[in-house]
Every structure is written in C-alpha cells, then in structure tokens.
Amino acid sequence: MEDKFITMAHGAGGVKSRELVEEIMVPAFDNEYLRQMHDGAKLPVKNNIAFTTDSYVVKPLFFNGGNIGKLAVCGTVNDLAMTGAVPKYISVGMILEEGFPIKDLRTIVDTMSQAAAEAGIYIVTGDTKVVNKNSGDGIFINTAGVGNLIDGCDIAPRNVKPEMDIIVSGYLGDHAAAIMALRHNLQLPDTLKSDCAPLNKLVYKILQTAPKIAVMRDATRGGAAAVLNEIAAQAGVGIIIDEDNLPVRKEVRGFCDILGFDPIYLANEGKMVIFADKTYSSRILAVMHKDVYGKNACIIGSTNSIAPGEVGLRTAIGGIRIIDMPAGEQIPRIC
Amino acid sequence: MEDKFITMAHGAGGVKSRELVEEIMVPAFDNEYLRQMHDGAKLPVKNNIAFTTDSYVVKPLFFNGGNIGKLAVCGTVNDLAMTGAVPKYISVGMILEEGFPIKDLRTIVDTMSQAAAEAGIYIVTGDTKVVNKNSGDGIFINTAGVGNLIDGCDIAPRNVKPEMDIIVSGYLGDHAAAIMALRHNLQLPDTLKSDCAPLNKLVYKILQTAPKIAVMRDATRGGAAAVLNEIAAQAGVGIIIDEDNLPVRKEVRGFCDILGFDPIYLANEGKMVIFADKTYSSRILAVMHKDVYGKNACIIGSTNSIAPGEVGLRTAIGGIRIIDMPAGEQIPRIC
Structure with a gap:
C-alpha cells in the first residue's frame, strides 16, 4: 500500500477500500473466521451468549500503557466477562478522518491484534468508514463482542443483598491519570500508566472458584463511584466504602490533589468491582492475588440495608461522606 | 429531560449519560433483553450464529426515504440476512457531536425502533459517546448484529459456478440518487427516495424455497458493480450483465446523465444480488415478486467460465464494456 494518509477513497467501497482491508486489517487480524470473506462472520457458539458494544473516542489516541486500539479490544472483552461470559468474537468498526496517518493506523491495528491474542x-x-477532514478526530473505533455464557453463573444486580463484600481488583484511577497527565503536559513517573488490560481470564478463574458471585462491573467512565451508585440503585442496597481501604497509587493521589479530582471517580480500563457473599471473599481474593491483573485486589467495603440506594465513604477520621453518581463531564473522552 | 442539545456531560458516564440512556434510548428500544440493564445483553441463540458490524456516517443525516438511524438498523439486518441467517439482535453505538439537537436524536432513535420492529x-x-464540537459530524452510528444461521444453507462465494443466473431484487441506485440530489440541491420527484429497507424477511422466504442459493450480497457502497467484481474475483468466474435488463428508474437515469454517474456503481440500501443455479431462478423470482422489496426483481445476467474474474456489460448495441471495481471515492459518505 503506497498511500501514507487516509483519503476519502479508502471509505468509498472500491479498490482503495479493499486495499486498506486486505493489506492492513486482514493480515493483522487473520483467523479462520475472518477468512470467510463475508460481510458477516459465521461462528459456532453455545446456546446462550452475551453481546455488547462500545465506541472509543479517547483523546489522545496514544498514551502510556496503550492506545485506542488496545482500549477498544480490552473494553469489550471486559464488558463480556462482566456478564459471566467467556469472550469469543469481536467486531471492529473504524471511522477514520481524512488525512489520518496510515502508519498510526498500522500501529493501532497491531496493538488490537496483540490484545486479542492475549485475551x-x-x-x-x-x-471502515472515512469522514472528511474536521468531521472526525483521527480515528474512532467501535467494537462489539460475543461470548459464551458460563453455565451456572447468574450475574445480576438483583443478586446483590445487604452484608455482601465489595472487592476491587487493584489500584484505582491509573487510566484517567495517565490520560489527563498527557493532556496537561504533566511529567509523571513511568510507573504511572493506563491499566488497560483484558480481565476475562482472571474473571474466568474467579467464576470457577466462586460461581455464585452476585455481580461484577468494570469501573470505566465515572470510575468506581459510578459502579457503586448503579448497583446501589439497581439492587436497592446501601453501600459503605472505607477510604483507608481504597487502593490508590501515591502518584495518582498526588495527581488528584493537583487537579482537584477524587480517585473514586476516575476511569479505569482494567479494574473491576465485585459484589459477593462474605463466605466467598477469601477464596476470590486468593485467586485474584495469583493473577497479574488482580494481585492488588482488596475488600473496600460492604453493602447494607440501612440506606438503600446510597453510597457512603467512611473517611479516615471516621465521618461518612456521600459518594454521588458523578454529575457531569468530569473527564471527557477518557475512553 | 430538559436539555435541548448534547453536551460533553452526556458522554461522561454520570447522571447526564444515564438520563440520556434512560429517557431516550431505553423507552424507544424497550424489550426484555435491554431491560437486563447490563453492559452486555444475555441472549438465547442456536449453535451457529452470524455476526456483523457497520458504522454509518451518511451525510446528510435525514433524506427522502429515511435517515441515518434507519440505515444503521437495515444495513446490519441485511448483512446478517446475506450470510443466510435470521437476524435477531442488534447493538447500537452512537458517537454524538457536542451541540447535536436532542430533538433530532429522538427522531433518529424512533426511526431505529420502527425499523427494528419491521425487521x-x-x-x-x-x-453513547460524545465528542467535542468539530471533532465529529452530528451523529455517527455503529450497529453490530447477531443472527441464527439457517440450517441447510451454505452461502459462500466458492459456491458460485459458471452458467448461474444473477438476479437483482429491484431498481438500482435509488439511495445514492436521493442522497446526491439533496447534496446538489436538485429537485427530484417525490417518487425518488432511498430504497433503505430490511430485506431479511424476503431473504428468509427465498431460502425456504431455494436453500441452495450460491451467494447473496446487498449492493451498498460501490453498488452492484462492487458486488459483481467481488464475487467474480472470489469465485473465479466471469460475469456478463445485459444493460437492457438492468432495472434503473427513469429519474435515476436522468440524474446519472446530469452528474456523470453510472447506475451500476450507485449505492443501494435495500437491494441485493443473488447468484443461483438456473434451475432455481423461476422459483426465486416468483417468491420475490410477491414481496414489496422484491416485486421488481429480475435476472440481469449470468456467470461464465470464459473470462474468470472479469465483469462485462453487454450494451444495448451489442458491444461489451468492462465493469471494473469502483476505483475511488465515487460518492463519499453515502452510508
């Protein structure tokens, strides 16, 4: 492919479109299903599937710990895993802006291929569609995904009851901090990077040891605060989190102090919140601690019947601060 | 919902995001699966599915015969149908531009709901994601779809052999002509509108009567010319089309004469091309002629072993003109 930049012709369905697909997408994503060369793939599944979608508009496109392509694969893999499914198949819809460098597209596609392999x-x-200059922003990626639901699991907010433990899988806020640092030209230590990662293999191991988990959610836009508020509202339980137990890296805390953010509202791309009966917690944590994506997992609080729908944070000095659903645009285009 | 325009907050994952989803999307799309309120839906399927995706960036968003939302539902439904599947489930990923009128969003969502019901x-x-003003173009929609593969069908380019009939389901070029007329401020008769339609029920009836169809494709970007060239290349057959048999409305021919287009290259959104053994043709046509979306179906040509990979048009005066794969941006952002 001789072109260095995306032109409108790459989206018009003719020779250039085919070249783009056959020289960039197909070699990177190659597998037996893609090779069918249909507009739709024919796929074997079990009788019950999970199906999900997300579009990615993150800005900037490349950041410490990943890029929009890694995000697009991991995000949809994680959404499938959170329903109690084994992710199997992903679709990729790209909207490219005229003038987008094909070199960058290759990098993104290669990253997607690696993330797919890991997951x-x-x-x-x-x-692939192309829009005119200034009618897009480089590249937007939609992924949809299909997975096989694991027999015997019933992951649903209604299963959350009072007196359950709430576990998070590791440090909160890394993804948002990495993105925001870039946007504000803040120098951060190399250790601070997006936590973007596929959680499906960890989730599978957890569900093998504790299939009766009530609910799992990945804490993306709106952070842990959004997940906790959603579940509190949908399950009709109260939630109390201990501030002292919230796992947040020192660098991220410092970053939050400077920019006025609260880490519980910061987006993550490789962290999940688990609600489970207290009798399962130690088993779940034991499994998580053996996995690279769960090694810092911990219990952050529990559900209660006292204040249904409300999420409170017990502060270090013993008071309770209400954690509301995030109101507006805390951080736009974080994923 | 009091807002009149989309703001960045509608995409940030907090209260405003939830409001948008709960007040606009959920009521319009309501069904038992959506009500699960997961990030992914849990769905029953049979053992073999078809899975497809498309993003829609059509400009303008509203046109005679439909809008971007109708296109997004019908396009993915049709891609599933073309693989020999019964479309079942659709995901919707929206990328909204800050400032997009919520009134327009409601119209689009309502249209999607109607199209889903018809299909x-x-x-x-x-x-739903929101991007800053001038980083998008009103609204882009991705749909992905899952369908159950119909037992006994084997739709694949390799099944196309020489001496098969090539059928199209009706008039070519209506969609592209309707869009381009709007862009050029051309007054066209009200009869000229986008052919955007879900073809799945027609396809199902065809497959019931003739399950051994070799291949079907909807003729979208690149028009019938792109489909014919794809199949000729993938199946290694030659194709000859009779110009006299190509169904094109008089208004569309006139429009093509003015703007210098060839109707065989114009995009359709409710037309398909079928390759089938000649012994099935009359049965297929009989079924099609009884359906609103197939009533003008006809045989336009046949495959041969003489010029593998080549598509020729036998003109009214008897010569053969080569129909190449469309080269570049004949019509950008047509879907």
Missing part, C-alpha cells in the same frame, strides 16, 4: 479472542468481522 | 429484531445493548 484469546478472534476479531471476526469489521467495517 | 423483527431486538436492539439489546448500546453505548
């Missing part, structure tokens, strides 16, 4: 899933179907 | 499919999961 053990197939990229099976896709679509 | 008999469920919108089961979704995602």
Whole structure:
C-alpha cells in the first residue's frame, strides 16, 4: 500500500477500500473466521451468549500503557466477562478522518491484534468508514463482542443483598491519570500508566472458584463511584466504602490533589468491582492475588440495608461522606 | 429531560449519560433483553450464529426515504440476512457531536425502533459517546448484529459456478440518487427516495424455497458493480450483465446523465444480488415478486467460465464494456 494518509477513497467501497482491508486489517487480524470473506462472520457458539458494544473516542489516541486500539479490544472483552461470559468474537468498526496517518493506523491495528491474542479472542468481522477532514478526530473505533455464557453463573444486580463484600481488583484511577497527565503536559513517573488490560481470564478463574458471585462491573467512565451508585440503585442496597481501604497509587493521589479530582471517580480500563457473599471473599481474593491483573485486589467495603440506594465513604477520621453518581463531564473522552 | 442539545456531560458516564440512556434510548428500544440493564445483553441463540458490524456516517443525516438511524438498523439486518441467517439482535453505538439537537436524536432513535420492529429484531445493548464540537459530524452510528444461521444453507462465494443466473431484487441506485440530489440541491420527484429497507424477511422466504442459493450480497457502497467484481474475483468466474435488463428508474437515469454517474456503481440500501443455479431462478423470482422489496426483481445476467474474474456489460448495441471495481471515492459518505 503506497498511500501514507487516509483519503476519502479508502471509505468509498472500491479498490482503495479493499486495499486498506486486505493489506492492513486482514493480515493483522487473520483467523479462520475472518477468512470467510463475508460481510458477516459465521461462528459456532453455545446456546446462550452475551453481546455488547462500545465506541472509543479517547483523546489522545496514544498514551502510556496503550492506545485506542488496545482500549477498544480490552473494553469489550471486559464488558463480556462482566456478564459471566467467556469472550469469543469481536467486531471492529473504524471511522477514520481524512488525512489520518496510515502508519498510526498500522500501529493501532497491531496493538488490537496483540490484545486479542492475549485475551484469546478472534476479531471476526469489521467495517471502515472515512469522514472528511474536521468531521472526525483521527480515528474512532467501535467494537462489539460475543461470548459464551458460563453455565451456572447468574450475574445480576438483583443478586446483590445487604452484608455482601465489595472487592476491587487493584489500584484505582491509573487510566484517567495517565490520560489527563498527557493532556496537561504533566511529567509523571513511568510507573504511572493506563491499566488497560483484558480481565476475562482472571474473571474466568474467579467464576470457577466462586460461581455464585452476585455481580461484577468494570469501573470505566465515572470510575468506581459510578459502579457503586448503579448497583446501589439497581439492587436497592446501601453501600459503605472505607477510604483507608481504597487502593490508590501515591502518584495518582498526588495527581488528584493537583487537579482537584477524587480517585473514586476516575476511569479505569482494567479494574473491576465485585459484589459477593462474605463466605466467598477469601477464596476470590486468593485467586485474584495469583493473577497479574488482580494481585492488588482488596475488600473496600460492604453493602447494607440501612440506606438503600446510597453510597457512603467512611473517611479516615471516621465521618461518612456521600459518594454521588458523578454529575457531569468530569473527564471527557477518557475512553 | 430538559436539555435541548448534547453536551460533553452526556458522554461522561454520570447522571447526564444515564438520563440520556434512560429517557431516550431505553423507552424507544424497550424489550426484555435491554431491560437486563447490563453492559452486555444475555441472549438465547442456536449453535451457529452470524455476526456483523457497520458504522454509518451518511451525510446528510435525514433524506427522502429515511435517515441515518434507519440505515444503521437495515444495513446490519441485511448483512446478517446475506450470510443466510435470521437476524435477531442488534447493538447500537452512537458517537454524538457536542451541540447535536436532542430533538433530532429522538427522531433518529424512533426511526431505529420502527425499523427494528419491521425487521423483527431486538436492539439489546448500546453505548453513547460524545465528542467535542468539530471533532465529529452530528451523529455517527455503529450497529453490530447477531443472527441464527439457517440450517441447510451454505452461502459462500466458492459456491458460485459458471452458467448461474444473477438476479437483482429491484431498481438500482435509488439511495445514492436521493442522497446526491439533496447534496446538489436538485429537485427530484417525490417518487425518488432511498430504497433503505430490511430485506431479511424476503431473504428468509427465498431460502425456504431455494436453500441452495450460491451467494447473496446487498449492493451498498460501490453498488452492484462492487458486488459483481467481488464475487467474480472470489469465485473465479466471469460475469456478463445485459444493460437492457438492468432495472434503473427513469429519474435515476436522468440524474446519472446530469452528474456523470453510472447506475451500476450507485449505492443501494435495500437491494441485493443473488447468484443461483438456473434451475432455481423461476422459483426465486416468483417468491420475490410477491414481496414489496422484491416485486421488481429480475435476472440481469449470468456467470461464465470464459473470462474468470472479469465483469462485462453487454450494451444495448451489442458491444461489451468492462465493469471494473469502483476505483475511488465515487460518492463519499453515502452510508
């Protein structure tokens, strides 16, 4: 492919579109399903599937710990895993802006391929559109995903009851801090990077040891605060979190102090919140601590019947601060 | 919902995001699967599915015969149908530009709901992102879809052999002509409108009567010319089309004469091309002629072993003109 930049012709469905697909997408994503060369892939599944979608508009496109492509694969893999499914197949829809460097597209596509390999899933179907200069922003990526639901699991907010433990899988806020640092040209230590990661293999191990988990959610836009508020509202339980137990890196705390953020509202791309009966907690934590994406997992609080729908944070000095659903645009285009 | 325009807060994952989803999307798309309120839907399927995706960036967003929302539902429904599947579930990923009128969003969402009802499919999961003013173009929509593969069908380019009939389901070029007329401020008769339509029920009836169809493709970007060239290349057959048999409305021919287009290259959003053994053609046509979306179906040509990979048009005066794969941006952002 001789072009260095995306042109409108790459989205028009003709020779240039085919070149883009056949020289960049197909070699990177190659697998038996993609090779069917249909507009849709034909796929074996079990009788019950999970199906999800997300679009990615993160800015900047490249950041410490990943890029928009890694985010797009991991995000959809994680959404599937959170329903209690084994992610299997991903679709990729790209909206490219005229003038986007093909070199950057190759980098993104290669990263997607690596993330798919790590997660053990197939990229099976896709679509590429091109919009005029200034009608897009480089690249937007939509991924949709299909997974096989694991027999015997019933992950649903209604299963959350009072007196359950709330576990998070590791440090909160890394992704948002890495993105915001870039946007504000803040120098941060190299250790601070997006936590973007596929959680499906960890989730699978957890569900093997504790299939009766009530609910799991990845804490993306709106952070842990959004997840806790959603579950409190949907399950009709109260939630109390201990500030002392919230795992937040020192660098991220410092960053929050400077910019006026609260880490519980910061987006993550490789962290989940688990609600489970207290009798399962130690088993779940034991499994998590053996996995690279769960090694810093800990219990951050519990549910109660005292204040249904409310999320409170017990502060270090013993008071309770209400953690509301995030109101507006805390951090736009974080994913 | 009091807001009149989309703000960045509607995409930030907090209260405003939830409001947008709960007051606009959920009521319009309501069904048992969407009501699960997961990030992913849990769905029953059979053992073999088809899975596809497309993003829609059509400009303008509203046109005679439909809008971007109708396109997004019908396009993915049709891609599923073309693989020999019964479309079941659709995901909707929206990328909204800051400042987009919520009134327009409601119209688009309502249209999607109507199109889903006509096609008999469920919108089961979704995602909404917001990008800054001038980083998008009003609204982009991605849909992905899942369908159950119909037993006994084997739709694949390799099944296309020489001496098969090539059928199109009706008039070519209506969609592109309707869009381009708007862009050029051309007054066209009201009869000229986008052919945007869900073809899945027609396809199902065809497959019931003739399950051994070799291949079907909807003729979208790049028009019938792109489909014919793809199949000729993938199946290694030659194709000859009779110009006299190409169904094109008089208004569309006139429009093509003015703007210098060839109708065989114009995008359609409710037309398909079928390759089938000649012994099935009359049965297929009989079924099609009884359906509103197939009533003008006809045979336009046939495959041959003489010029593998080549598509020729036999003109009214008897010569053969080569129909190449469309080269570049004949019509950008047509879907």
